[in-house]
Amino acid sequence: MDNHNHYEPGSAEDLIAQAMSSEPLATALPDQSCAACDQDAWMDAAFAALPASDFFDPVVLEAVDRLMHDSESVTAQARQRLVDGAARGVRWRRRLDNHLGKLLRDRRCALRLSPGMVAAHIGIAATLIAEVEAGARPVHSMTADNVKLAPDIALAALEDASEPEKSASSSEDSPPSQFSSAVAAALGWSHGLC
């Protein structure tokens, strides 16, 4: 296809210009209504099943973002609702981290292990363990592997939660990083949105 636009070749702008200019005079043929593509449930489900990057090149995703520039004025009330929702999500994460830190500390104390012994066992700094237990650092600053290596703990629950079939399913889930959901599920937290 000829590319007469003045954008840098291969850029998102170039791509959008190509999409705008290609076959500009095309018209729908009588037997080519889009009923099929409007109703194709399998296609919809298939495209939701994998991350966008599995289907589309990065430049395409960038072009999509540029085209999806919808915005609408938000009333103060609506804005507050959204902020409240986001704040609830952030609080949920904070509570999760605090809860796990305490579980780690309780379990370590029950086993009469020092932070240094645990640190040596799982291969991270003792200060990090102390900070996590105190709630000064989020648990996810330890990798999931580190956490699983720590003496049983809440972390038996973590291992339990790491079983894929027990994880919450969502097309936005990425298998290596379902940390919060998995831990929450393991702790038996009710989280209606997930």
Add this chain to the structure above:
Amino acid sequence: MDEELIQAAKAGHKYAGAFLISVYGERLLGYCRTIAPDLGDVDRELICEQAAEKACRKIDEYDESKGTLPGWLRGFVRFGVLNWRRDWAARVDLTDEADHEDWQPRPEPERNRSDPRIAELAAAVRAMPHHHQLLIALKYRENLPTHEIAARLRISEAAVRQRLSRLTRQLRTQVEGRNDADLGGAA
């Protein structure tokens, strides 16, 4: 800025929620209106509120190698809309029944990611020229109606329909071999 926002949310900073909404709140609501113009403002706000909450809960699952942050956030809105419609349909069904039991929202449908056709579909899409991928992404990933795609690309709706029809048929043929089987029936 996205990186700063992500780190704030991951660390559980109190300002992270307001930060997220100040950057993306209007876009989330605008997107929700685009894909669900039939819903009322209150419903759309509820969907976006829940999307924001869910996104903050799952922020450590965001992987920039798999897509952009705005794209990832739009996914929560899309699923919110789908859930809203599913719940609404369930309520309508229940009104036809004489004795409706306590209503419960339907669970999210299972997605069979191991379906080999999905991988074939992904490969077929990736093999397409970028401007064709763009059309497919707007239609099937962003769930935009054809008139919205036409408006954004400033081409006729008929042209969008024709191209999508051709591209979809091409994808079906590649996924199902040369049989052009009805994927919808096989799903």
